[in-house]
Amino acid sequence: MEKLYLDNAATTPLAKEVVQELNKKISLFGNPSSRHVLGREAKIEIEKAREKIAKSINAKPEEIIFTSGATESNNLAIKGLAEANPTKKQIITSEIEHPSILEVCKNLGKRGYQIDKISVDSEGIINLKELKDKISKDALLVSVMHVNNEIGTIQPIEEIAKICKEKNVPFHTDAVQSFGKLKIDVQKIGINLLSASGHKLNALKGIGFLYVKRGMNIEPQLNGGGQENNLRSGTENVLGIISLAKAIELKRESEKVEKSRDKIINKLLEISGSKLNGSKEKRIYNNINISFYGIEGESLQMFLDEEGIFISTSSACASNKLAKSHVLKAIGIDKMYLNGSIRITLDTLKLLTTKQEDFIIKKIKENVEKLQKISPFKFQEDKK
């Protein structure tokens, strides 16, 4: 059975070019802090990579702090900034952030911080007026993600940055789902802090970075040997860094992937009781998130598993947490659609063939109809 991996927002396979590059460098083992030749070799590699990555977002090399991934980057950004600015006690974020932002905020909330979660509209776009109104003199940071991991909505980060600048508050963005896929110019946009992760763009797991604009004062969360400009101690993940620098060079098939996405969306929307979650236009080119009336996404995902089609649900019933998707709740999705959502995230390097697309569409339709037949809730046109 052919395996169709359609969960690229969760993680991605290593690109073959990345594998080749890693194979070339696999015996590089020196500690970049060592003064001898082997150490210097490793150091040269990570500095080359840093330069390339910095350039890709129009930053300076010394503004790139390598981390173990975006969870760490997000933690470092928020906690690091909070510790460096102990008098500022308000954090503004959105309702639809990744848990690695929301949980950090929740914890700081317990320690006396005021956390304001800005609402989003039915497409998942942040309410800019509310944002503007909420920022107080006490604001430490505005943290709003660039692209949402569940519904793929692209936030107007240019406008958010502008508001932050007017109010003189630093702006952090979790760019995990956009970095390497969409063009980001941190200077032009006006971003102070940006998180990214390697495994979402066909590099290794366990590598990410935080962009820290020069002049920003943050406290390290890992103390030790003083690596990464003293902001993140620990021997660098040399191969991870190399893999990340390679991955950003790769050509993403954005336009073709978008066409494929739209074909699948349009076909799936022909299924009775289906509904697109998120924005049609302001949407990352590889994300599809659709709900089906009266069924449970986990059941659909399990049926598709049997067909070799690997997708995810956002209803989270399948995961270890039972809580419903906070993102779908935030966009105000109807109860009958809340449980029945699936997320398909396409490979951005390799296109699906027409045959594969048609197979996916057919199998989803078949299995949705099967589950709708089992369900006590029958969809009627007028309810849509």
Place this chain on the structure above:
Amino acid sequence: MKPTNTYSKEVIKHFTKPANQGEIKNPSAIGEIGNPVCGDVMKVYLKIAKNKSGKNYIKDIKFQTMGCAAAIATSSMITKLAKGKTIEEAKKITNAQVAESLKGLPPIKMHCSNLAADALKKAIENLEKKKK
């Protein structure tokens, strides 16, 4: 740590090919239960008749479920367990029994088995209310 979201073969079997799925026209009773944990719903239809010794028994049972794989599998299993039983016997079916018959459920999915047992109980309750 053990993986928490893997299903037994028995669960997969009942999930992919559920028994007694559908509606009964003119049922003797219906029981519908919503799962407070996840919002999923199960509906049970009963057709009651008298057996040879004159006791009421479940002649036919069908279900409709909006739920996860565990919910559909437990729905299927409970209908199999209940079919042919007298009302008194059927009342004694517990969710633990259902889960056991399915060779276990992942811990996080135990609440799903409540759905089936509760829906059956509700249907029997409604049946007895009707008679009074």
